[in-house]
Amino acid sequence: MALVDRLGQTLDSGSGGGIILTSVDALANWSRGKSLWAMPMGTACCAMELIAASFNKFDFDRHGTFPRPDPRHTDVMVVAGTITRKMAPAVKRLYEQMADPKWVIAMGNCAISGGIFYYDTYSVVRGVDEFLPVDVYIAGCPPRPESLQDGVLRLREIIATGSISPDRVREAVLTLPSSGAVSFGKRPGEGEAR
Amino acid sequence: MNIPELRDHLCAIHPDLCPLFSIEFGDGVLSVPCEKLYDAAADLRELGFDRLGMVTAVDHGTEFEMVYRLHSRSMSAAIFLKCGVSRDEPRVRSLVDLWPAALWQEREAYDMFGIEFEGHPDLRRILLPEGWEGFPLRKDYCDDRVVRRPDYI
Numbered sequence: 001m002a003l004v005d006r007l008g009q010t011l012d013s014g015s016g017g018g019i020i021l022t023s024v025d026a027l028a029n030w031s032r033g034k035s036l037w038a039m040p041m042g043t044a045c046c047a048m049e050l051i052a053a054s055f056n057k058f059d060f061d062r063h064g065t066f067p068r069p070d071p072r073h074t075d076v077m078v079v080a081g082t083i084t085r086k087m088a089p090a091v092k093r094l095y096e097q098m099a100d101p102k103w104v105i106a107m108g109n110c111a112i113s114g115g116i117f118y119y120d121t122y123s124v125v126r127g128v129d130e131f132l133p134v135d136v137y138i139a140g141c142p143p144r145p146e147s148l149q150d151g152v153l154r155l156r157e158i159i160a161t162g163s164i165s166p167d168r169v170r171e172a173v174l175t176l177p178s179s180g181a182v183s184f185g186k187r188p189g190e191g192e193a194r
Numbered sequence: 195m196n197i198p199e200l201r202d203h204l205c206a207i208h209p210d211l212c213p214l215f216s217i218e219f220g221d222g223v224l225s226v227p228c229e230k231l232y233d234a235a236a237d238l239r240e241l242g243f244d245r246l247g248m249v250t251a252v253d254h255g256t257e258f259e260m261v262y263r264l265h266s267r268s269m270s271a272a273i274f275l276k277c278g279v280s281r282d283e284p285r286v287r288s289l290v291d292l293w294p295a296a297l298w299q300e301r302e303a304y305d306m307f308g309i310e311f312e313g314h315p316d317l318r319r320i321l322l323p324e325g326w327e328g329f330p331l332r333k334d335y336c337d338d339r340v341v342r343r344p345d346y347i
Contacts, residue, residue: 086321086322119341119342119343120341120342120343121340122330122337122339122340123330
C-alpha cells in the first residue's frame, strides 16, 4: 500500500492490521501535493520552458501536474514571464479566481525581481511578489524544465507542512539545497517519507 | 526600383516635392513641413506607395520628428516621410484616411510621445494602462518608480 508507506510516522496500524489511523492533515496534504494542477501564467520566454515541461520529454503529468485552461480548476499558478504594470491587474484577477488552497510559483528572473528589466524601465513590475504571495522562486533566464519540476517538488514539501485547521501550521521540514555541486539522479531527501 | 530611379520618378511627376528629397544612409527620405504632410502623403499614395509600414516619432530635445515608412509593391520601393513637430504644441494631421494601418500606429505615437493626431477617430492610449500620467519616451519624462541603473553595472 503506497499510501501507508508514504504517510510514515503519522500512521498507526490498529490491532489486527485491518484499521489505519492517521491525521486528517497528513491525508489532506498527501492528496493535495500529488495533484497540483497548474495555471500557466506564461507571458514571456519562460512560457516556452513551461510548455516544454508539460510535453512528453519532461512529462510533468507523472508528478500529477499539468496545465489547465481555467483558473477555477487549478491549485498552483506558475507565473512564467515578465509582468507589466498593465498586466498585473489581470494576473491578480486570475489568482483571485483560483479556488483555495492555492499556491504561486514565480518562475524565472522576471517573475522574481523584474530580471533584466529591473533598471531603467517604467512599465515592468519588479517581482510578482509585489502583489501575489509567492511560495517558490525558481531562478533562471529562463530556468530549465528540470528546475520547474524541482520547484514543484519543493512546493510539495511546503504543502506537507500545512494544516486544514486555521492558525495551525506544522513545523517546516524543508530540505535546503546543497551548497556543493548539484547531484543528478538523487535529490536530497529522496526516498524518505514526506 | 532603386533610390536614384525613385528620385527621378518622383521629380518627374511632382516637381514641387523634388527639392525636399534626399538620400540618408542609403534610404530615400522626403522631409516636408508639417502643414504639408498630408498633401505630400496623398501624393505619394497616388504615386503607388500603397502600404504604410511604420509610424514612429523621435524626440530631438528641441522638437519632435514624425517618421513614416512607406512601401510600394508596384515599384518595389520604400521611402521615409518625415516632418518636424513643435514640442510646445505637438499636433499633426492624421493619415488614417490614406492608410487605415495608421490607426494603431498613431495611437502608439500618442501613447509614447503625446503627439495629437487631428482627425484620428479613436485617439487614446494603446499600450499603457488608462490613466497613465506622462509620455514615457519623451526625453524629459520623470517617474519615481523607475530605478536608475548604477554606474558599476
